Amino acid sequence: DAMVIQNPRYQVTQFGKPVTLSCSQTLNHNVMYWYQQKSSQAPKLLFHYYDKDFNNEADTPDNFQSRRPNTSFCFLDIRSPGLGDAAMYLCATSRVGDEQYFGPGTRLTVT
């Protein structure tokens, strides 16, 4: 089945230790998104790619970076995680203007 895959599902990192979350898709969608979702809140868009065109939300901290080496893969790098970065991170994909398909998420714990 075509899908959005996120690895790992659960990630524990130490305060200040860089961490990378990965997302892959078999839908061949040209748009990929990264969201941060904290408990009992709606997902908050961090950035998105339209093909290789990177779009950063104005309030996304500099601590968060992203890479999209090809159509299928996208990575979220957190350079120096703080306790406030503990959250669920959701990857989504879409065709332009169409509904978004979400992966299962990676729950990040910062100790």
Added chain:
Amino acid sequence: AQSVTQLGSHVSVSEGALVLLRCNYSSSVPPYLFWYVQYPNQGLQLLLKYTTGATLVKGINGFEAEFKKSETSFHLTKPSAHMSDAAEYFCADSGSARQLTFGSGTQLTVLP
């Protein structure tokens, strides 16, 4: 700028009762409206969407929603709640943009 308001952060219904989750949108362009469901520790799953055409939209798991332009609403309903419907529900609007504007979510509890 568009915005989405979900009335009621928590809704409880008895099993077998009607489910009604409310969503109002505010958009300067024709809305593209979605309802997503999220189970604990999972991603969001699309229930249904409205783009153009028929105002009554049927989705998965017996859910449906009616687009009412005059009321700027897109409420989600299900005639008979099941225990498995307990989850968080998000209404969203993408308008003409590539991005989703989410409501704040409604936690649905189904009582036995």
